[in-house]
Each structure stands twice: as structure tokens, then as C-alpha cells.
Amino acid sequence: MSSHKSNSRELTKALILQKARTLFVEKGFQEVSMRSIAKEVNCTHGALYYHFKNKAELFYAIVEEDFSTLNNLLEETVQGSEGNSEKLTAIFLCFIEFGLNNQRQYEFMFVARNSEVDGLSQEAAFLSYQKFAEAVQALSRKRLEIRDIWSAFLALHGFIVHHRGFIDNYEEAKVSAEAHVDFILKGLT
Template identity: 40%
Template structure:
């Protein structure tokens, strides 16, 4: 049996990503090395190189995986919707809050990385996610309730409000179940105020 096959059986790409995600969030990108990630997994650092060329490639794989997961959840919701209305917007906003709070390490890598060098890995995927959200917001208010300027800024205003809610809750280790009713009120408040103009 070749060495590659043995390593694949012992240490899967998914297991590496799962462990590395937690390590990147808790220890920080700069302090980690491929050796320290491998040590946390109980393997030699050489085992990681079968899957990833370097630490940057490993980090980028996390970003892509996490955004693809969020985007697929949003697309499923949109595909089930019969029309693009305020209820769909509320549902997507709540799903975003749920995603962030149920996957705090994913969320922090996707949206809360402070290092400018690392943000470049997530910009494209963030833009795709934001464009999908903006499309829903614009679809809901396409009837002329908002000015063109508001149609551009509203998705950003809503996102920042949701991001603040999620980041605060993650910081204080709150679960989605603990704040679900508050999240629903928050989303209702935002949508009600948009509709009121």
C-alpha cells in the first residue's frame, strides 16, 4: 500500500480542517505552524503536507469550505421560496444568525479575521455571500419603497446589524437557543423599520 493511501486512512483532510479551524480561532494564524497543527492532531507535520502545501493553503481551504456551506444553505432557502418577500428576508436573516452562532469558529474565520493578509482569502467568498443577500433585499423592495441609494446601502446596514448581534453573542459564548427569541425580535425590528421607510 502506498504511503499516500496510508496517510489518507489515518488522517483525513476533513479532520485536519476541523482541528485547524479551532486552532486558528483560539491561537491565531501567526502563532500556528504546520508542525503545531500536526502536533495537536497527534501526527508528524509531514502528514499534513499530503493534503496541503502550506499553512496559507490550509487556511484558504477553510474559508472556501465554510463559505460554500453557508452559500448552499442560503441557496436552498431561496430555492424553496415561492416569491421574494419580507418573510423570505426574515428567514434568511435568522438563518444567518443561526449559522454564525451554531458555527462560531467558522464564522470568526469567515467574517472576523483581523489580519489584512488573511482577509484576502475571504474577500471573494464574502462578496458572493453579500451579493446573494443584497439580491434578496433588493427583490423585496423592488416596488419603489426605497431610493436607489437605499437599495445599495440597505443590505450593508442589515448585514452589519446582524454581524454585531452574532459577534456579541459569540464573544459571550451564548448559544442560538439562548438568544433565539431575541434574534427573532431583532430581525423583526429591522424589517419593520425598513418597511416603515
């Protein structure tokens, strides 16, 4: 009986995260309240506080899932069967693809600033960047300076931010993304 209750709670938490993500993507962090999330989930706003102490914690749980998704994609790319040079190219393109195919989530992860969630989001962003930097260093033919990896990251980030809102997905910028990644790699080799 207790395992059923536990599964029910997890499904409820998953449903809250799913509905809240949709609202945050559609309206933005500032425009969403715990009451509007509760209405979407069809529960009382008090029931949300059973799972999350406030809107910032709920938002962070969503952002944390997004960072986990990005980190997993990058790890899968590193584990691929290609050589290191091809993996490095694939990591950079994977990062751009994630950003352009998940523009609002990317904005929450790396662009949007809000005093309520900054501390939490910055920690997750730093850990994600650290994984990115370790993978780039491991796949590089030469020892890279931290500033070189950071510059490559910023170049990828800038590409995504530049295209964000002007295109719908990665496919629309694929050729340009490949040229951009080639350019970045020339600076690292």
C-alpha cells in the same frame, strides 16, 4: 488501485482540515503552526505541504468550507415553501443563527483580520455577501438600494458581534434576534 489512492488522499485532506479547524478554533490563527497541526494529525509537517502550500492556504480552505455552509443554509431557506416575506425573515434569522452557533468560525469569516489570509477571506466574504444581497433583493417587495441591503447586513452582523462571547448559542438570543430582524425589516419595507 489509483482510485483507492485518490480516496486515501481525500480522507487525509479531510482529516487535516478537521484537526486544523479544531486547533484554529481553540487557539486562534496566530497560535497554530503547521507543526502543531501535523502533530495533531499524527504526520510530519512536510506531509501537510503535500496538500497545502502554507498555513494561510490551509486556513482559507477551512474558511471557504464555512462560507459554503452558510451559503447553502441561505439557499435552502430561499428554496423553502413560505412566501417571500417569511423567507426574508428566515434568511436574516438563519444568518444570525449561523453566526451565534458558530462564533469562532464567524469571527474567522467576518471579523478577524490577518495579512496572511485577508485577501483570500475577503474574496469569499464578498461572494457570500453577494449571494445574500441577491436573495434579499429577489425576496423584497420593492427595489432596494445597495446601501439598504448593506445596512441590513451590517445590522445583522452587529447583532452577532455584540452577542459573540457573551452567549453560547442562538437559542439564548432567539427572542432578541427575532425583534432585531423585525426592526430591520421595517426599515426595508
